[in-house]
Amino acid sequence: MAERIRLEGVGKSFAGRRVLDAVDLSVAAHEVVCLIGASGSGKSTLLRCINRLVEADEGRILLDGEPVDGPAFGRTGLQRRIGIVFQSYNLFPHMTVLGNVTLAPRRVHGVPRAEAEATAHRLLAEFGMAEFAGSYPERLSGGQQQRVAIVRALATGPDVLLLDEVTAALDPELIGEVLRIVRGLKDAGMTMVVVTHEMGFARDVADRVCFLDAGRIVESGPPAALFGAPEHPRTRRFLQRIMDAGRL
């Protein structure tokens, strides 16, 4: 499969603290890679380096062989190709669902209003949110808000989706509906990098799981191998703790 995302020696420090340390990662087209690891291990920062929400200090990040900060993408090309969904949804509370979904297509990419709204309605219907197009986010449940956030990220037609602990803020009974959607996106061929604490989900959906510790990818492999027979002692310790907490 063609390589979609490539990270070479990516490093990042915040106020002298090394958050990412020479990370190499390659993600093929249509592949789903899960990043797991303890809080503070750098997984969210790694994710945010890919769409330049965080600028890496060192190394190179390539999308389809082009550096993400290079001229190939212009000012907004990267954001059109890569969507991101956050733990806390980050919907714009003063806009309706429709307003949230059409904002970037209309204001950033110059899509005419009628066309942007038609796309939005189609996507909302696809994700079971058609009837909420005119609602404000605060009227929706957490799961519904997260579905809107996913639709918003898909509205510019990206082929890569970054998911940053998208179920961490949800009530347990709402987690399933969001995970089902993510699984559907995988089946539709979306390339995804997923930061998650849902080990069951990672085992279920990921093509590859990477375990991060102290800003490095310590171990990576297919979920069956990584969860079944972790090689690195730190991976084993992490998984043991997860298992002790009843989450695996």
Next chain:
Amino acid sequence: MSLRPDADAGGAPARRPLPPRRRRGGWRAAVVPGVISLASLAAVFGALGWWIGSAEQWPRIRLQFFNLEAMQASFPRVLQGFWVSMRIWVTALVFIALWALVLAVLRSLRAPWFLPFRLMVVIYIDIFRGIPALLLVLLFGFGIPALNLPGLPNSGLFWGTVAMVVCYSAYVAEIYRSGIDAVHEGQWAAAKALGLSEWQTMLYAILPQALRNVLPALMNIVVALQKDVALLSVIGVRDAVREAQIYTAQTFNYSSLIVAAGLFMLATIPMARLADWVTRADRARRLQGAG
């Protein structure tokens, strides 16, 4: 639930909360506090009135400050002055709201090339928050017209209004900025990830939320400015206070000042009520959002 096992076992009537006791003594519950408030108000102000009225100089003061004839005589001109005050107020409001917004946005944009602007705004705010409004009015009202700058009006009305705008916009910019800062960091991240430029992020994502955040604080500024336009009387602008003073100087009777005070109260009290209402509506909206 475990604390009230009987309520769960007892069927429908026990589960409902008790209906409020409205029927018996309902009118009493409504009227008695009102009567008590009115009575205590009357007592306090009655005592105050009696105390002042018993002062030796009261009859003289009453003639000088509360002379009905003098009030009637000065009313037309004070009212005319008050109309000037209100026009200054509205004009200043519009320019303060816009200019302060420019200042706050310049200060809140984060891209490196905005640094010089940020610095200038910080200096501006430091300077003009540090000078009393009265001094600014005097400096602008007497100083700048004396320069005879070509192409600019020389009237005290113009420069006094400019002084109010300059002074108040420093405060209002800080209010705006607090509203901008209160918008959650995730909103910036979401907008940036969608490809919005920093300017678009400000316009579409941040400012609408920021303005809603600070609306109650802004309403208080609106009320404060409504009274502070009276400062312009010191540079000869013929507003309500100035007209009242002119009458006072001619007749040695101060009742015109009471007329001016009454007019200001008539204008500010509804504004203050409006501000209260906006604050309450805002709080209700927040509670609703949280629940």
